[in-house]
Structure formats: structure tokens, C-alpha cells
Amino acid sequence: METKQLSRVDLIFKPEGKEIELLKKKLNEDGDDFILELIDSGLKGRGGAGFLTGLKWKLAREAKADQKYVICNADEGEPGTFKDREILERVPRKVFTGMALCGHIVGATKGYIYLRAEYKYLAPKLKKCMADLNDEFKKIGLEFTLDIRYGSGAYVCGEETALIESMEGKRGEPRNKPPFPVTEGYLNKPTVVNNVETFVNTMIISEIGFKEYKKLGTDHSRGMKLFSISGDAVKEGIFELELGMSLADFVEEFGDGDTKAVQVGGASGFCVPRKKFKETIIGFEGIPTGGSMKIFNSSRSMYNVLHNYLDFFQEESCGQCTPCRVGCQQLLLGIEAVKRRERPSSYLDELMKLADTMKISAKCGLGQSVGNAFVSIIENFREEIVY
């Protein structure tokens, strides 16, 4: 499998300035061409699920409707992720012009950013930026207006259909799929929902071209990615790295020399123990991630880590489907019971089966991914759970 050396990239946070110019250029080009470029670039959604962005835009472009929407998912709630906040603080114009570009390509005239309540302090600056851009769009003849909507504290609204439900004034409960938002999204109109970082990437591709972009990353994971690094790390914060590096290289660079495990992809991601650092690639061929990298050294109890995650999930599950609503509670109560010796350690095997059931039968990505952390922690740190 192709791997890349750990290497820093500096594209996302490069100073703003060229956005309108780039957008103007795209207005005069054939939209189908850009979709092909986008598909060819290999860009996959940066929120974590990793759907091919070009394909999403293509489907929305092909959908017939009197109104379409572009939504920027800024409901960054995955524990350990904070890169979208940084993007919105530093380069918001790139996000918003990315949305406008998407609007132009798919035929949407209305764009919303759905900002999590926890980031409400960003709103004044973002609103100012949007107002300026709305004027600039008008000037270059692009019919596209930006507006803002807020979350109100619900992790699950990061799931795109839950986000849409929330925007429609409902409980943020994920929908049955199909239909997908590209055909029936916000107010049942074709809707593109992309992550903050994804929109920035589309602007970068339109600037440097898909060929240049493709040089970054591996066959399955094109481009670069922002990583939110925290925990027992020598360097914490946001780092823009090429995709496809090995976890060993990553730990070498960021770990404190005593790294026991890395949680890749947040609470819904995977816990990788030291013995697997070398073989683990950060990218879609290995462990895909929205960018959350939490480093744990040997002083940390993995029981506490797992307990924290499960407590998180039992609160943040929307509660509609059985495997997630009840499953999260059972996993949490289960490890507590084992810890307290009220259940034999073999009960963990029963819970592993339950985690598998949740993975394959829960209604949405949240419920399906609760098992990731659970299984990977139990498999690798079983003794810490029991003793």
C-alpha cells in the first residue's frame, strides 16, 4: 500500500484574497468540466464520512428542481476536532466562496452555514464577511446569497440529514436514506451539504488545478487534511498534513515519547495501540478521519477514555433507533458492571456482539460508529477495562 512521509502543507490557511477572482473565472467556464475535475481530484468529504465531493455535486447538478440549496456543515462536534473553528476564524472567505462555487455548479441560489451553538462567538465576524460577499457576488453577476443558521447543542446534527431536520425546525433526527439530500434535502429540495474544510478544498482545487492537487496524498486519499491534535502531545493544535502518512510517523512527530494509543477520528473513530502504529495509515485506505487525533500516554486509563466516550454517546444519540438509544446505555452500564465485578469479564464478549449489531443495524452513521471505539478499545486494552 502506498504511504507518504509526514509532510506539512500550507494551502488551507494561505492568506485570502483571490477568491472572487477565482469564482469569476469559474462563472465563465462549463460547470460539467469542473465537476469532472473535482471527481478527478479525488477529493472526499472532510467531515469524516468521505463521500466523493465531485459526485455529490454532480448528483445535485443533475437533480431537477425550482430551488436547490448549499449548506455548509459547521456543526463540528466530534470530540477532539476543532479545525473548522480555526478555518472559520482565519479564512472564512474561502469557505463562503466555495459554497458560492458549489451553488453556481449545482444551480443553487441560496447557501446556509449551520454553525454549532458552541461557536456562536464566531457569528459577528462571519455575518460581516457574508454580507460583504453577498454584495460582491451580486457585482460579479452571481445570483447567490449566504445566510447563517445555528445549532443548539446536538452532536448528531453533524449528520447531514439530522442537520437538515434541525434547519427545518425539527428534532435533529437522521432520516431514512434513500432519498439522499442531493435529491431531497432541505425543504425536500436538492441540497449539497459539505463540511467547512471541503468547501475550502474545492477553492484550492479551482486555484491550483486538479492535477496539482492530485499530487498530494495517496490513490485512495487525495489531498491534504487538517488535523486537530490534542492530548498527551508535544505539539497541540491544528496541523495541515498530506494524507497517507503512517501513524508511527505521526506519533514520532507529535507524541510525547510515551504514547500508548492514539484515538483517530474522535469518539466515533478507532483507538490504535502502540503495536499497530506502523501498519496504520491515516487515510481512507487505513483509518479515515475528520481530523481528530487524540494522543494518550501510559498514564491514561483506557477504561476512563472508553467510559467518557460512551457517556458522550448515550447523551448525544438522538434516541430514535433502538440499537443506538439502548445500545449506548447497555455498553456503558456493561463496562461499569464488569469493572465493579458485578459481571464476569466474559460479559465483554456479549457487549462486543452488541457493538457489532449496533454497527450494522443502527439508523445513521452515529449509531453505526459507536462500536468503533468500543471494539478497538476492548480488543486492545481489555485488561484495563476488567482490572
Added chain:
Amino acid sequence: MINLTINNIPLSVEEGTTVLDAARQLNLRIPTLCYHEDLCIAGNCRVCVVEQVGMRNLLASCATPVRENMQILTNSMKVRQARKNIIELLLSEHNSDCTKCYKNGNCELQTMANEYRTGNHIYTDLIPLKHNKVDVSSPSIMKDDSKCIRCQRCVRTCAELQGVNALAVAHKGHEMKISSFYDKPMHEVVCTNCGQCINRCPTGALVERNYIEEVWNAIYDPTKHVAVQTAPAVRVALGEELGFEVGERVTGKMVAALRRLGFNSVLDTDFTADLTIMEEGTELLTRLKKALVDKDQSVTLPMTTSCSPGWIKFIEHTYPNLLPNVSTCKSPQQMFGALVKTYYAQKKNINPKDIVSVSIMPCTAKKFEAQRPEMRDSGYQDVDYVLTTRELAIMIKQAGIEFLKLEDEKFDRFMGDSTGAAVIFGATGGVMEAALRTAYELVTGREVPFENLNITPVRGMEGVREASVTIANVLPEWSFLEGVELKCAIAHGLANAHKLMAAVESGDANYHFIEVMACPGGCLGGGGQPIPTSPEIRNKRAKAIYAEDEGLPMRKSHENPEVTQIYEEFLGHPLGHKSHELLHTHYRARKRY
């Protein structure tokens, strides 16, 4: 057509068919809980998951449309393991004290647990950890959160079918629950007591408040004269609980069973249904005269029916400004209650204080209606206890009566006679049809111009229906109605009533007379009827009702000799002084939350 295989059996089905329905075409039953034929798809219980070959994740068969070349497995090892786990999860949040449960024996979760032999209870019992409550505030409905499995059928029923939204999903995660407004007691909120949620609750989380013990105690009390009345829709559904096929009429057996249970008088609500037609028909004609002849601006039209207590509470909450449109007639149950402790007591020479008046209803809202403070015109509570069809079936079973083998018997005389017009009160459109049969003949001297008296335009299961009858060649005293096109509308299910009343409120609808029944299908689909319910079941009950009508010798309310008799002996004339006192009522505006 879409080609796929299910359990390796090839089939072609129409595009848009769900995997669940496709499987049914192969006579394969996939277990379901949150799915209900009457409701939109939720896809949240996940017990209907199936495997699509080549895919990691299972699919909720109720929510997944078929696709070309799909290979579905409904009972693979993967499916069985997951489904069993899911049932176990549901059992862990469900108070599985089945032997103490009112729904014991008619619980979908119990059946499923039994089918899958999930006896181990592998997971932690969540019930002791939750602060579940049993809400007994309502005289009609009990809500026990410890038995709730969050399938949301009740919420969808209350929203989609009834447009009431008394129940909603609240909170999230492990705290998610079905709640009323700010978790207030059911008695304080917009709940209409229609009981449609009970009919669709798969477990015992929502059940009727039962008064079985109270009624037994009255029967055992030698100082009491226990008089029972039975609503029209009970006789076409009771059999379902007692071994008959759906759609069998069991009127005679029901009467026989009631006598064996020990009721002292076995009477028929149909009698007061006929009386309702006389009162309500006269009220309508009076309103029409005031509007058309006297040009009285204060007269409110359209006039709506008032038989359905769910509908009454709904309009009190939702359209209080339209209350003047509602007929002032009490429902047949309450007319009966008022008369049994006055007229009947006199005729039978019984002290009304010794009469216990019991009604058997297809309805849970009737329990609330009987307890309304204004329903005491006899000087006593007019109807003491209301039992649902289901409760009656339980009593019959408790008494060891072999219902299937009973010989048919007839109702007692005095308030036991009725017509086909009264029977059809049990179906949506029935009150309208009965009213038209009488009003048309009263005004023109001729029978309604429909073959065999069957006014088919007002029948059927369409949510809102319209009909009009042009009145021609009227009798001299009704000359003001000559040539008038009487415009009528019918709605059943409160969501449909909601739509219709919105049109009335905005002035978009110019009807004269509107029939509203709170429950889908009318009383035959009432919240007190046997469980389960479905469009097919309701259609069969409707067929039975119309068959009962056609089989009766008298089919027009004004032909009921007991009705003539009671006006002669007791009431005077329709809308007369005594009628006003005993048979009419008033309404109140209620808060909308």
C-alpha cells in the same frame, strides 16, 4: 418492474415497493414494531432489518425501496443475531412484568420475545434506573412510560391521523421519551381521549382506564339496578375478541352475553341515536329556516354533529370560536344516560338513585364525556361507567361465557328498539345518511332519492367527503327550502376534521351540515375497539354495519315507534322544553397545549 431475490427466490415487484412489502408478496413475514399500515414509515425500531448480500450494514426493510438485482436475506445468521440483540435491547428498557400487564396476551413485543425465545435477559434491566411514571390523570387513557419502547406509533397517530399532537417525542439520547407538553398530566393537555394511540401501541404503555371491577361491583350489589346500553359499532367488532372473524356481526350474542353477565336491563344506544336524528335534524332545519327565511345573522352555519366526544374536545381546544357551529345535541350515550335515570326509571318504577348506568362503547373518549360536570341533567351522573368493546370482551371471558355458542337474544323493550339509521351511526358518514333519510322525507314527504335508501355518496373511507342534495317539491310548511341545494361534508379522523374546519373558519367552505367523527372510519375504528386495526379491518367492520342496516325492518329514525312514544309520553316535541333540559348541552373553550 424491479427484479430481485428474497431468500434466493426471484420476484418482480413494482418500483417503489419496500423490501418489507416485497417479502409479503412471497408470504414471508418480517417482524416489525414501529411499522403500522396507517402511519408513515419511521424505520426506527430496527427489528425489521434484513441483509443485502454484499453490504456490510443491514437494511430496515420497512424503509428501503427495492432496487434492481437486490439479493435480500430475511433470516440469515447475521440478521438473526442482530434482530435478537435488538429485541433484547427493547426488553431491557421495557417493564417486562407481563403477568401484571393489562395488555398481557395482546402485546406485540411479548409475541416477538416469545417467537425469538429471548428468555436470557442478557442486558442490564434499565427500568430501575429510570424515573418512569404511570399517568392515571385521565379518565380515559393510562400512560405507563416503563412499558414504552419508543416506537413513536402513538406520536405519529396523534399527529398524522388526528392532528392533535398531544404526544410528542421529547429529550434525546438515553432520556428520550414520549411526552406531553412539558410532561404535564394527560388530563391537562389537548389530548382528546380518542384512544387511537391505544389502538396502535404495540405494548401496554398506552391503555384505556378500565372500569371492569367497578361494573362487577355494581352488578353484585343487590340494591342496584344496572342498566347497560351498547353503541352501534360494538356489535360489529366484539366478535374479534371472542373467536369470530373480523366483520362478523354478533348483536344477538352480545345481548345474550350481557344478560348472562347480570345486567338488569339490556338496552340499546341505537334508540337514542334515532332520537339524536330527530333532535339534530330539527335543529338543522330550524337553523336553516332562521338563516333563509328570517335572515337572522346570528345563526351559525354550517352546523356540525356532536356525537363524537373526541371531536368535541378537539374543537373546544382547537377552534373554540367555532363552538356555536356545533349542534347542541348531546351524544347518543349521554341522551341515553339522561333518559335512563328519568324516563326509564319512571316507566320501570325504579328509584333513579338505585340505577347504575353502564355503557359499552367503541370509544375511550366516552369515558371522559360521561364524567363531564354538565352531564348530570338527571340529577345524578347520567352515565356511571363506560366500558370499551375490549373491556366487555374481558368481562365475558371472566364470566366463563362461551360466546361462540350463545343463542341470539333481543334487546329489552323501552329504549331497546332501533332502526338501521341508528346502526350506521357506527360508520363515518352514517349520521349524515341517517339525518338525510329523515330530513328529506320530513320536508318532501318522499323517501330520499337513492336506491334502497343507501346514500352511497356519503359512504366510504375518503378522509373528507362532500355531498349535496337538492330539495324539490317540498311540503307546503317547508316552502322556504324549495330548490335549496343542501351542501354536506363529512370528515373522519381529526386531522381531516382539522382541515375541514380550517376551511370553514377561513370562509372557503359554504356547507350547511358537517359530520365529524374523531376516529378513522368513524366509531367502528374507535379507540375502544379490538386491537389491531388497519384499513382492511375497518372496511370489513363498515361492511358489517351496512349489512346490519339493510337487514333491519325499519331503516329511518322517525319510524322508530319507541321514539314516537317517548315524544308522546315524555319529551313533547323535538327541541321542546324537556328535550332542552335533558338532551342538549353546551361547550367550553379549552386551552390549546
Added chain:
Amino acid sequence: MSNTENFVKELADKHGRKRESLMPILQEVIDARRYLSDETVVNIARELDMSAADVYGTASFYSFIETKEVGQYSIRLCKTIVCDMKGKEAILNAIEETLKIKIGQTTPDRKFSLSTTNCLGWCHKGPAMLINDEVFTELTPGKVIEILENYMNR
């Protein structure tokens, strides 16, 4: 018209009366009044032609929409793993001791309410907390007491 009735009507005039107007309305109620009273819900339901139970059910889904009375300042301390690793417990103790309230409680003067919350997106600068919409990071017990004292004097 009552105060609340007017207030809700103005919000509906501003945001619209469609279902998708609900969240902006609820959010503005929280901004102005910190929590959603049952009277407010009844008024919102009337303006938007929704059921009150439905509005309540929707509102209760979101942790930042309080349906029970809370103080003027809502303190939300992040409890997710990295903040936990970096000393959330000590911060919590400092807050509890300073304000003499536990998680889920409001001070008797209705000034502060304390709750924990999930990831605030400041893991690299934990422990972190929000007071209403304002964020505070790299907390120490000393720093948090100082912040609270500042708020007490507001």
C-alpha cells in the same frame, strides 16, 4: 397582550411563521431570556400554528435550549476526554465551591447555572468552558475563580 405574547409575536414577525422559523425563534428566546417557559412555548405554538407539545419536544432535543428556569449566566464546562485529562475535575470543584452550587443547579440569586457539556472544540487548550456564548480556555482553578468574580460584579 402580555409581555411574552408581544415578544413572541415580534420574533415571528422577524423570522417568519413557518416550521423552519422555529429554531431561530427558540434561539432568540434563549438569548433574551435564558430559558423557555411553558407560556413562551404556548405563544410560539400559536404563532407558528404548531402543537405546543411538538414545540416542547423539539426544544427539549437541544441541550442549549433550556426548558427549565436557569440563571442569567449559564456556565457550561466541557467534560469530554481531553478537557477531563487536563484537569476538568479541579475546575469543577473550584466553580462548585465558589458558587456553592452543584451541576444542574442555579444560584439562589438566579445569576449562575452550572452544567457540563460535550466537546467545545478547544481540546488543545483545555480545560474549556462557556459562559453563555463566551468561551474561556486553558482554565486553572485560580483563573476560573477570577472569571467568576468578574461576572459576579457585572
